Structure formats: C-alpha cells, structure tokens
Amino acid sequence: MKKIAKLIMATMMIATSCTLSAEVLPAPQTAGGMPLMQAMQERKSMRDIDPASTVTKQDLSNMLWAAWGITHEGKRTIATAMNRQELILYVITPTEISRYSAEDNTLTVVNTGDFRDIQARQDWAKTAPINIALVVNTDKQKKDEFQNYTAGAASHAIYLYCASVGLKTTVRAMLDNDEVERAMKLGDDERLLYIQTVGR
Numbered sequence: 403m404k405k406i407a408k409l410i411m412a413t414m415m416i417a418t419s420c421t422l423s424a425e426v427l428p429a430p431q432t433a434g435g436m437p438l439m440q441a442m443q444e445r446k447s448m449r450d451i452d453p454a455s456t457v458t459k460q461d462l463s464n465m466l467w468a469a470w471g472i473t474h475e476g477k478r479t480i481a482t483a484m485n486r487q488e489l490i491l492y493v494i495t496p497t498e499i500s501r502y503s504a505e506d507n508t509l510t511v512v513n514t515g516d517f518r519d520i521q522a523r524q525d526w527a528k529t530a531p532i533n534i535a536l537v538v539n540t541d542k543q544k545k546d547e548f549q550n551y552t553a554g555a556a557s558h559a560i561y562l563y564c565a566s567v568g569l570k571t572t573v574r575a576m577l578d579n580d581e582v583e584r585a586m587k588l589g590d591d592e593r594l595l596y597i598q599t600v601g602r
C-alpha cells in the first residue's frame with residue numbers, strides 16, 4: 403500500500419514539474435521596428451539598469467529570436483561556421499534559469515531560484531531583471547574561434563534589438579564560469595562564453 407502511495411506521489415510530482423517547466427513565449431514580432439541604421443547608431447553598453455525594471459515577455463521573445471531565431475531553410479538570424487548551429491541560450495531571471503528553444507518558442511526551466519548573485523561579478527548585473535547566457539555546444543563546433551564568432555554575433559543582435567526598443571544591455575565576459583555552469587546544469591559538451599544583462 404505504501405509503495406502504491408509513493409508511486410502515485412512520484413507520478414504527481416513528475417506531472418507537476420512537466421507542466422510548470424515549459425513556457426510558450428509570445429510569437430516574436432519579426433517585422434517593423436526602428437530602422438536598422440538608426441538602431442546601429444543607438445547601440446551602446448549601458449549598466450545603469452533599474453533593479454525594479456522589468457522586461458516584457460514580448461521583448462524577451464523578440465530579442466531571443468533576434469539572437470537565435472530560425473529564418474530560412476532551418477537556419478538562423480546569425481551565421482554559424484559550417485551551419486553547425488552550436489549556440490544555446492539560457493535566460494536567468496530572479497526566479498529561475500531556463501533554456502530557450504527557437505523551434506517551439508519556449509523557455510524550459512532547468513533550475514529554480516535566484517542565481518543572479520553568482521552569475522555576475524559586477525553589482526549592477528546582480529540586480530537586473532534579465533540575463534541571457536550565451537552557451538555553445540562544443541561537440542557541434544570544436545573550434546574556439548568559431549564558437550566565439552557565434553556568441554558574438556548573437557550578442558550583437560541582442561544589442562541592436564535593445565537599442566531599437568530603448569532597453570539597456572551590456573555583454574559580460576568577466577564571469578565565474580564554473581559556478582554559473584553548475585547552476586545552469588550544463589552538460590560536459592556545453593561551455594558558457596558570455597552573459598548579456600538586460601533591463602531598463
């Protein structure tokens with residue numbers, strides 16, 4: 403009897419965690435917006451982010467798509483060497499860390515809790531509402547220089563999107579990588595390169 407109760411409990415816990423973990427984002431808005439040349443003119447690193455500021459789910463969806471959306475023949479908004487598509491984006495919020503899937507436009511929770519303190523060495527980045535971790539799959543792309551190109555291109559797309567809608571952002575390489583990678587539960591074939599902080 404005890405065994406059956408345990409089994410029911412375990413099944414319920416798994417079912418609950420499954421329903422809680424995947425969030426469908428609003429469809430990305432892929433037309434219109436600020437003219438490209440103007441967004442380039444506006445792009446800059448900004449660190450004076452109000453800890454009380456928020457980023458809407460629509461803006462989050464748009465910026466993740468700008469960085470890593472699927473656009474043509476299964477390919478992406480940014481180029482990747484030999485089309486290896488090695489990038490993985492994680493979103494760090496005050497309550498959880500989630501993994502982005504461009505295929506179904508979802509965020510899947512990989513860890514719950516506030517990890518903003520450990521994902522930044524700089525105070526201004528510890529209180530911002532959104533941090534996007536740029537991770538690469540080192541099995542898909544083994545060359546460091548190509549991995550860095552990919553993460554850099556995605557980072558720049560986030561910069562341009564933020565500039566176009568008046569969000570503040572700065573990419574950061576000064577990180578305690580091991581600690582953050584543990585919090586993100588990265589696999590052996592995943593490597594954290596940068597984290598990009600976003601807010602208002």
Ligand SMILES: Cc1cc2nc3c(=O)[nH]c(=O)nc-3n(C[C@H](O)[C@H](O)[C@H](O)COP(=O)(O)O)c2cc1C
Binds near residue numbers: 524
């Ligand atoms: C690869 C890379 C790593 C960076 N790392 C950090 C960082 O750890 N902390 C930070 O505050 N800014 C960081 N920055 C932002 C630069 O300081 C910033 O881009 C530079 O000062 C030029 O300013 P701008 O982006 O406004 O043109 C980084 C930028 C790049 C491209």
